[in-house]
């Protein structure tokens with residue numbers, strides 16, 4: 553690539569800078585041949601175990617998110633992470649996310665409105681939602697597909713006023729996969745593998761920039777030390793607990809439930825000058 557007629561200016565600049573930084577790091581830390589070969593073996597093992605996306609998402613995606621979202625208006629973004637699955641079931645608000653008959657944990661009602669940064673309701677906005685269950689497991693990854701292939705995942709269409717109301721279950725903190733090379737690197741550098749509990753959302757509307765974000769819960773034991781560093785203060789919510797027997801009876805719930813109201817705001821699509 554470099555030295556040919558087709559050299560890409562952006563690629564050249566970034567790769568040259570990457571190499572300059574790596575060479576500086578080798579000199580600074582007096583990296584030995586033995587350590588250099590261990591680094592190559594680590595990358596080979598990471599690739600062989602399919603952990604390249606995990607490794608990058610754990611250590612670098614939050615920084616890409618910060619850079620990419622700089623100057624953006626509206627609700628703050630957060631990382632997508634490695635557990636998104638496209639084409640989830642399409643549901644209209646109000647709705648209940650797909651779940652198992654014996655779905656563990658506490659019910660959570662999430663509601664709010666999707667608006668543009670100017671405050672206009674975004675009729676028919678789509679909220680693509682995914683999350684762990686109350687035991688920290690994701691469908692498509694560590695919940696067996698024959699139990700519930702789309703467990704706690706859906707694309708929810710907001711109503712004409714941009715309002716949505718979704719019944720789901722309170723997610724649990726979980727550890728990123730830690731049995732492979734990514735986990736070994738975390739352990740070897742004194743880091744834990746925990747993520748605080750969170751809901752993932754990817755919100756789209758034809759007139760706006762897509763919002764990929766997460767909602768976190770106050771009081772979570774890992775809220776200040778997320779292994780992927782994705783928590784932002786404006787994305788932390790405090791669920792309200794509901795235990796009035798009449799209310800529970802009306803809703804047909806056998807035990808107390810929680811609710812969160814959160815309004816999302818999306819910047820308009822940037823029209824690039826011709």
Ligand SMILES: [Fe+2]
Nearest residue numbers: 633635684752
């Ligand atoms: Fe997640």
